[in-house]
Amino acid sequence: MSNFVAKSWFALALSVTLYASAMGQGRYPMVHIPQNAYAGDGMMPFDAVYYDHDWQPFAAASNIHMDDGQRPNEGVFFRYNRIYSSMTKPNRQAVGADLGGVLAGNNDGIFNQFNSLGASIPESSSGWGNRFEAGYLVDQDGWMISVVDGPGYHDQWVHGANDGGAADVSVLFTDPFNLLLGYIDRDGDGFDDDLDNDLIFGRDGLDQLDGNGDPGSDGVPETFVPFDDLDDLIRIATTFDQITVDSQTHFSGVEITKVRRKKRTHGGSYVEVFLSARYFELDDHFNVTALGGGLGDAFWNTRAINSLVGPQVGFRWSHKRGRWTWASEGRFLAAANFTRLRQDGELGTLLTTGAAGSPLNLTPQSFWNTRSFERFSPMGEVRAEMSYQVTKAFSLNAGYTGYFIGNIARASTNVIYSLPTMGLGSDTEEAFANGVHFGFEFNR
Numbered sequence: 001m002s003n004f005v006a007k008s009w010f011a012l013a014l015s016v017t018l019y020a021s022a023m024g025q026g027r028y029p030m031v032h033i034p035q036n037a038y039a040g041d042g043m044m045p046f047d048a049v050y051y052d053h054d055w056q057p058f059a060a061a062s063n064i065h066m067d068d069g070q071r072p073n074e075g076v077f078f079r080y081n082r083i084y085s086s087m088t089k090p091n092r093q094a095v096g097a098d099l100g101g102v103l104a105g106n107n108d109g110i111f112n113q114f115n116s117l118g119a120s121i122p123e124s125s126s127g128w129g130n131r132f133e134a135g136y137l138v139d140q141d142g143w144m145i146s147v148v149d150g151p152g153y154h155d156q157w158v159h160g161a162n163d164g165g166a167a168d169v170s171v172l173f174t175d176p177f178n179l180l181l182g183y184i185d186r187d188g189d190g191f192d193d194d195l196d197n198d199l200i201f202g203r204d205g206l207d208q209l210d211g212n213g214d215p216g217s218d219g220v221p222e223t224f225v226p227f228d229d230l231d232d233l234i235r236i237a238t239t240f241d242q243i244t245v246d247s248q249t250h251f252s253g254v255e256i257t258k259v260r261r262k263k264r265t266h267g268g269s270y271v272e273v274f275l276s277a278r279y280f281e282l283d284d285h286f287n288v289t290a291l292g293g294g295l296g297d298a299f300w301n302t303r304a305i306n307s308l309v310g311p312q313v314g315f316r317w318s319h320k321r322g323r324w325t326w327a328s329e330g331r332f333l334a335a336a337n338f339t340r341l342r343q344d345g346e347l348g349t350l351l352t353t354g355a356a357g358s359p360l361n362l363t364p365q366s367f368w369n370t371r372s373f374e375r376f377s378p379m380g381e382v383r384a385e386m387s388y389q390v391t392k393a394f395s396l397n398a399g400y401t402g403y404f405i406g407n408i409a410r411a412s413t414n415v416i417y418s419l420p421t422m423g424l425g426s427d428t429e430e431a432f433a434n435g436v437h438f439g440f441e442f443n444r
């Protein structure tokens with residue numbers, strides 16, 4: 001994130017440099033410059049801009065023409081937008097493996113266990129971001145650099161109470177190695193319970209005498225047998241006292257754009273065509289902390305980093321009348337999405353392996369998983385806005401920004417709930433984000 005703040009400052013510094021360069025050149029008209037040295041071909045973004053700004057940015061906008069479709073601005077420009085937007089939630093995915101109901105037990109009882117946290121997590125959320133754009137346009141050609149940092153989305157939910165009471169927040173795990181099997185002691189008599197009613201009590205022997213020492217049974221094993229009754233094993237319930245689910249998503253990116261402004265249309269509008277190289281990142285975190293209960297204390301933090309790189313085409317249509325400019329922009333990015341998934345976590349740090357009510361063979365686990373893959377991710381962006389000219393070069397603006405991103409990996413949908421060390425999937429889906437932006441612009 002701070003990376004992108006740094007990049008944003010870089011963009012700002014670049015724009016100031018461009019300003020200085022353009023202003024310097026503007027003061028000394030370029031009598032000696034041969035015609036073909038003008039920035040008209042626009043292919044050298046860091047050449048000096050041979051353009052006279054007549055630079056009085058805060059001059060009153062007294063020369064406002066009320067005719068429809070005025071000439072657009074030329075020279076160096078800068079704009080800043082604050083963005084507030086919301087984003088679609090990931091596909092439905094319970095916190096837990098999709099197993100339906102599973103027969104499980106612990107020292108409190110035997111029951112059918114279902115995932116407690118169903119399809120509603122995480123919810124859609126909204127957040128703030130920043131966008132900086134700087135560049136220049138002379139005649140019909142120019143360059144632009146655009147940096148976006150955010151929006152960022154953050155949500156957190158807490159389920160259950162960490163009060164040592166009933167551990168009733170349930171998360172199912174697949175258990176291919178039967179590590180969850182264990183003996184239980186529901187009546188608290190210190191003997192494993194005899195689940196198959198053959199009078200052999202798990203690891204604790206045979207009940208063949210009653211309370212008077214006569215043949216019979218009293219529910220208390222007293223006779224050694226040289227084996228454990230494996231029929232008394234049951235899957236130990238994977239419940240927790242309290243679960244905290246934390247979801248964070250962050251957008252960022254940079255694009256470098258060659259701008260070509262088309263000639264004025266019949267209606268007095270202007271169209272700019274964009275050809276860009278764009279980098280866009282969607283960084284998604286899904287962190288779960290689970291305390292108490294059969295597999296507590298535990299956490300599993302999963303992160304999906306989608307790095308989209310590719311060529312982009314776009315346009316800007318604008319129409320100015322008086323102090324008002326109406327503009328709309330569209331962009332289409334054909335990106336390679338280099339996706340990296342990471343996961344670290346711990347399960348059952350408080351486990352007493354083999355105790356009644358705990359798994360017989362599962363020991364406390366810690367793990368680190370990674371996975372990476374590439375996908376094709378199309379991405380579209382649209383904007384529509386109004387700007388109001390305050391002084392000659394300074395305007396305020398407000399509008400709408402929408403994103404559509406295909407084939408991105410989210411963290412929450414790629415958690416594999418499998419014992420002992422969990423895992424990562426490779427699911428991708430589309431995401432849609434939209435919202436409002438507002439800010440100011442200089443000479444755009």
Ligand SMILES: [Ca+2]
Nearest residue numbers: 185191192193
């Ligand atoms: Ca018992």
Ligand SMILES: [Ca+2]
Nearest residue numbers: 194198200229
């Ligand atoms: Ca038994």
Ligand SMILES: [Ca+2]
Nearest residue numbers: 207209218220
């Ligand atoms: Ca007995």
Ligand SMILES: [Ca+2]
Nearest residue numbers: 196198229231
């Ligand atoms: Ca048996």
